[in-house]
Amino acid sequence: METKYQKVKTIEIIEKDDGFWVKVVFANDTTWLPSLYDLGRILNMIGQCEDIKYPNGKGHKMTQEFINECFGGGEVKILSLVKKYKIPER
Secondary structure, rough: OOOOOEEEEEEEEEEEEEEEEEEEEEOOOOOOOOOHHHHHHHHHHHHHHHHOOOOHHHHHHHHHHHHHHOOOHHHHHHHHHHHHOOOOOO
C-alpha cells in the first residue's frame, strides 16, 4: 500500500530463527519485522487517537471492530472495510 507518509513496498511471511515472521519492506528499503508487542502498542495508540475523535471509548471500540473484521478476509476484505469505516488513505 502506498501512502504519502510512508510507502510500503511489500508485506510477506518469512521463516526466521525457527519461527515465522511478517516482514515489511518500505519504499526506502527499510525492513521491519513487527512483533505482537509492537502491534499492540501501535493499535493502542490508534485507539487513543480515535477516542479523541469519537469520545467515551467509541474510538477504541470502532478500532477493535475493524481489526476483528480484518481477520480471515485477505486484502480484498480489508479494502472493503477501509471503505466501510471511511478510513482515509495515508
